[in-house]
Amino acid sequence: xxxxxxxxxxxxxxxxxxxxxxxxxxxxxxxxxxxxxxxxxxxxxxxxxxxxxxxxxxxxxxxxxxxxxxxxxxxxxxxxxxxxxxxxxxxxxxxxxxxxxxxxxxxxxxxxxxxxxxxxxxxxxxxxxxxxxxxxxxxxxxxxxxxxxxxxxxxxxxxxxxxxxxxxxxxxxxxxxxxxxxxxxxxxxxxxxxxxxxxxxxxxxxxxxxxxxxxxxxxxxxxxxxxxxxxxxxxxxxxxxxxxxxxxxxxxxxxxxxxxxxxxxxxxxxxxxxxxxxxxxxxxxxxxxxxxxxxxxxxxxxxxxxxxxxxxxxxxxxxxxxxxxxxxxxxxxxxxxxxxxxxxxxxxxxxxxxxxxxxxxxxxxxxxxxxxxxxxxxxxxxxxxxxxxxxxxxxxxxxxxxxxxxxxxxxxxxxxxxxxxxxxxxxxxxxxxxxxxxxxxxxxxxxxxxxxxxxxxxxxxxxxxxxxxxxxxxxxxxxxxxxxxxxxxxxxxxxxxxxxxxxxxxxxxxxxxxxxxxxxxxxxxxxxxxxxxxxxxxxxxxxxxxxxxxxxxxxxxxxxxxxxxxxxxxxxxxxxxxxxxxxxxxxxxxxxxxxxxxxxxxxxxxxxxxxxxxxxxxxxxxxxxxxxxxxxxxxxxxxxxxxxxxxxxxxxxxxxxxxxxxxxxxxxxxxxxxxxxxxxxxxxxxxxxxxxxxxxxxxxxxxxxxxxxx
Amino acid sequence: xxxxxxxxxxxxxxxxxxxxxxxxxxxxxxxxxxxxxxxxxxxxxxxxxxxxxxxxxxxxxxxxxxxxxxxxxxxxxxxxxxxxxxxxxxxxxxxxxxxxxxxxxxxxxxxxxxxxxxxxxxxxxxxxxxxxxxxxxxxxxxxxxxxxxxxxxxxxxxxx
Numbered sequence: 001x002x003x004x005x006x007x008x009x010x011x012x013x014x015x016x017x018x019x020x021x022x023x024x025x026x027x028x029x030x031x032x033x034x035x036x037x038x039x040x041x042x043x044x045x046x047x048x049x050x051x052x053x054x055x056x057x058x059x060x061x062x063x064x065x066x067x068x069x070x071x072x073x074x075x076x077x078x079x080x081x082x083x084x085x086x087x088x089x090x091x092x093x094x095x096x097x098x099x100x101x102x103x104x105x106x107x108x109x110x111x112x113x114x115x116x117x118x119x120x121x122x123x124x125x126x127x128x129x130x131x132x133x134x135x136x137x138x139x140x141x142x143x144x145x146x147x148x149x150x151x152x153x154x155x156x157x158x159x160x161x162x163x164x165x166x167x168x169x170x171x172x173x174x175x176x177x178x179x180x181x182x183x184x185x186x187x188x189x190x191x192x193x194x195x196x197x198x199x200x201x202x203x204x205x206x207x208x209x210x211x212x213x214x215x216x217x218x219x220x221x222x223x224x225x226x227x228x229x230x231x232x233x234x235x236x237x238x239x240x241x242x243x244x245x246x247x248x249x250x251x252x253x254x255x256x257x258x259x260x261x262x263x264x265x266x267x268x269x270x271x272x273x274x275x276x277x278x279x280x281x282x283x284x285x286x287x288x289x290x291x292x293x294x295x296x297x298x299x300x301x302x303x304x305x306x307x308x309x310x311x312x313x314x315x316x317x318x319x320x321x322x323x324x325x326x327x328x329x330x331x332x333x334x335x336x337x338x339x340x341x342x343x344x345x346x347x348x349x350x351x352x353x354x355x356x357x358x359x360x361x362x363x364x365x366x367x368x369x370x371x372x373x374x375x376x377x378x379x380x381x382x383x384x385x386x387x388x389x390x391x392x393x394x395x396x397x398x399x400x401x402x403x404x405x406x407x408x409x410x411x412x413x414x415x416x417x418x419x420x421x422x423x424x425x426x427x428x429x430x431x432x433x434x435x436x437x438x439x440x441x442x443x444x445x446x447x448x449x450x451x452x453x454x455x456x457x458x459x460x461x462x463x464x465x466x467x468x469x470x471x472x473x474x475x476x477x478x479x480x481x482x483x484x485x486x487x488x489x490x491x492x493x494x495x496x497x498x499x500x501x502x503x504x505x506x507x508x509x510x511x512x513x514x515x516x517x518x519x520x521x522x523x524x525x526x527x528x529x530x531x532x533x534x535x536x537x538x539x540x541x542x543x544x545x546x547x548x549x550x551x552x553x554x555x556x557x558x559x560x561x562x563x564x565x566x567x568x569x570x571x572x573x574x575x576x577x578x579x580x581x582x583x584x585x586x587x588x589x590x591x592x593x594x595x596x597x598x599x600x601x602x603x604x605x606x607x608x609x610x611x612x613x614x615x616x617x618x619x620x621x622x623x624x625x626x627x628x629x630x631x632x633x634x635x636x637x638x639x640x641x642x643x644x645x646x647x648x649x650x651x652x653x654x655x656x657x658x659x660x661x662x663x664x665x666x667x668x669x670x671x672x673x674x675x676x677x678x679x680x681x682x683x684x685x686x687x688x689x690x691x692x693x694x695x696x697x698x699x700x701x702x703x704x705x706x707x708x709x710x
Numbered sequence: 711x712x713x714x715x716x717x718x719x720x721x722x723x724x725x726x727x728x729x730x731x732x733x734x735x736x737x738x739x740x741x742x743x744x745x746x747x748x749x750x751x752x753x754x755x756x757x758x759x760x761x762x763x764x765x766x767x768x769x770x771x772x773x774x775x776x777x778x779x780x781x782x783x784x785x786x787x788x789x790x791x792x793x794x795x796x797x798x799x800x801x802x803x804x805x806x807x808x809x810x811x812x813x814x815x816x817x818x819x820x821x822x823x824x825x826x827x828x829x830x831x832x833x834x835x836x837x838x839x840x841x842x843x844x845x846x847x848x849x850x851x852x853x854x855x856x857x858x859x860x861x862x863x864x865x866x867x868x869x870x
Contacts, residue, residue: 201804202808202809206803208808208811209799209803209808210790210795210799211785211787213811215812267740269733338846340750340813340844340845341750388810389810391812422752422753422756607852610851614849636752636753636755638755642845646841648851649851651851
């Protein structure tokens with residue numbers, strides 16, 4: 001595999017030509033690698049110039065151009081709150097343009113709960129600078145020193161004589177303003193906010209309930225045809241021969257081929273689909289002998305890179321100090337992202353230039369850059385526009401549909417829409433990895449942890465650190481060796497990568513220790529925690545839930561799990577009913593408590609928490625990818641079971657600790673990490689069954705019940 | 711072999727000459743530009759393509775276009791009247807009962823169908839009716855609340 005870095009020289013884009021007049025404020029993107037939670041497949045130079053992000057028009061309209069995309073997590077609502085506060089304009093005057101590589105500021109991608117905790121800091125600083133520039137301009141116009149000026153709703157006025165005033169729109173009228181402050185103004189203090197910290201409903205709700213909101217497949221395009229791609233039966237096979245002579249005879253059907261990429265085109269998707277089924281293809285056979293049953297032994301025996309972290313004290317000493325040693329082994333199967341909108345892209349070539357509309361979380365880095373690199377194009381000849389996304393969850397970071405549709409449209413010489421079918425979506429997804437975790441720990445009779453030996457196989461390290469105060473500890477990670485792929489298909493980031501599996505294992509094991517010494521699991525946690533933020537989050541959780549201490553299994557069916565993710569401290573308590581005849585688990589009520597620093601939009605943050613709880617129930621209880629070698633047997637929602645209305649708890653309460661004076665942290669992912677652990681512990685508390693494998697299906701719960709009673 | 715299909719679409723009599731075996735969902739999207747009806751699974755298990763057919767909520771990906779001959783089809787675009795949102799649409803906004811919004815039109819159409827058949831559904835009846843509509847973002851509890859609210863609102867409106 002080539003590791004050569006491509007280096008692009010970005011020409012300075014003329015935003016004034018693109019966007020019209022007004023003030024343009026530049027936003028330094030910084031080094032994208034700092035923003036990345038993922039290894040770079042390539043890296044741009046830090047732009048020598050800066051990207052524009054803000055234009056103010058004569059009528060006072062503020063257009064905010066950001067490289068972030070909207071996939072349901074709410075930046076279209078929360079970013080304007082921050083812009084309005086820093087600029088001192090009304091929120092209604094702000095319009096968002098998102099995810100367009102030609103008109104928006106560079107951003108590597110919308111992932112890792114980074115929009116608020118990282119990107120917002122650049123945005124707020126730039127808005128504060130824009131405000132200072134505008135005040136300076138107003139001072140020159142009004143002949144008043146800037147320190148005597150105030151701003152309200154985009155109007156700059158003399159503090160001692162409000163009649164002397166000028167608005168932003170007038171100041172920017174027809175002018176090209178490029179000015180920056182020598183001394184950078186500070187962003188506002190949380191006590192000065194008007195919009196930040198206030199709950200706001202989704203700004204895009206009106207067009208989403210009416211059906212007007214456009215996702216990639218909804219963009220009208222005259223002369224567009226659908227493409228259907230020939231897919232192999234497995235990821236482990238190669239194409240031997242193909243015959244599409246009959247296909248080409250079908251009326252109006254066109255077949256295009258670029259190496260192994262073979263696509264059928266027709267203006268009607270039904271006809272394209274039928275035509276695709278007439279292609280005869282032969283493949284090599286799949287030799288990989290691993291499936292969803294044998295995967296865990298396979299992973300434990302696979303060659304791996306070893307990395308030791310979090311080393312402290314001496315495990316031997318910790319073992320000597322312990323009265324009990326507890327050992328456990330946890331398993332997690334592959335999970336699909338399964339956004340309801342499959343990967344989709346449309347391409348239109350005009351000469352050497354291609355415009356791509358695509359459902360991508362990363363229009364710049366993983367779509368524009370990746371495509372330019374793959375096809376050897378100049379960056380300015382690739383424009384990627386990400387309309388609304390129908391969900392992402394980390395699954396739209398990699399975008400195989402983008403190079404596919406670009407190649408097909410270039411051959412077809414007409415606009416092409418490539419909308420994956422659900423079957424393709426399951427086949428082409430890069431799954432959350434299957435994993436094994438082994439834990440060996442020591443505790444005293446009094447319930448103090450003396451030793452923690454944590455080994456994680458093939459799951460990311462995020463969330464693998466011990467959050468408890470343990471004097472003797474070691475975390476060992478086993479990961480894929482470079483150049484020797486282990487998994488029979490691709491794996492990758494899935495909402496809070498690694499943390500769901502790690503938190504499930506750690507928090508299950510903590511409960512096992514609490515049970516061993518007969519201490520209530522919440523009390524046990526508080527006894528072994530010194531992290532004050534975690535303690536405060538758990539105390540708030542206890543209070544909201546109305547929890548009282550009882551050693552487990554108490555029969556109440558209440559489970560807790562806690563952890564940290566994306567800079568946020570989070571704890572979840574869930575109550576379940578377990579049907580001991582069928583093994584079915586029914587969540588009744590969930591409470592989530594989190595310290596996420598400053599919260600921009602409490603309503604939006606609450607929605608993310610509720611979404612995390614609901615989505616997390618799926619990986620915990622029912623979602624599992626079935627496969628045989630590289631053949632992904634799970635192909636649609638009839639066998640891949642997402643959470644259903646009947647399975648969702650009637651109440652999900654959210655407590656967001658008041659930390660408005662702290663820097664903002666992530667909100668899109670944290671709560672989901674606790675769902676496996678909280679549910680596993682609730683099942684144990686209900687019936688004494690310890691389930692070591694996710695998803696915790698009825699069969700596995702029944703097996704746990706049988707083991708507990710036998 | 712094309713066939714002339716006559717039906718009522720969003721309150722207007724319409725006709726189209728097409729291959730009668732084409733999937734209703736694609737015809738609505740591609741021939742009529744009604745892209746609020748979404749593709750999600752293609753086999754009728756996710757509900758993103760739900761429409762009203764003679765006031766019943768059905769999965770348009772499992773219907774052929776000639777199945778709607780002489781019948782009445784309403785899509786999400788036809789649910790509002792004269793720019794005024796349907797009570798279910800309003801309730802989804804007020805309860806913030808969506809995130810990415812991709813499943814939302816199907817959810818709303820299914821809920822609208824439920825409220826036609828059963829104007830005062832219990833919470834359990836709502837869950838039962840919505841059970842096969844999938845939402846990946848996890849807006850479920852708000853969707854249930856929105857439908858309860860819309861039901862109450864529609865009852866108020868229907869009273870003199």
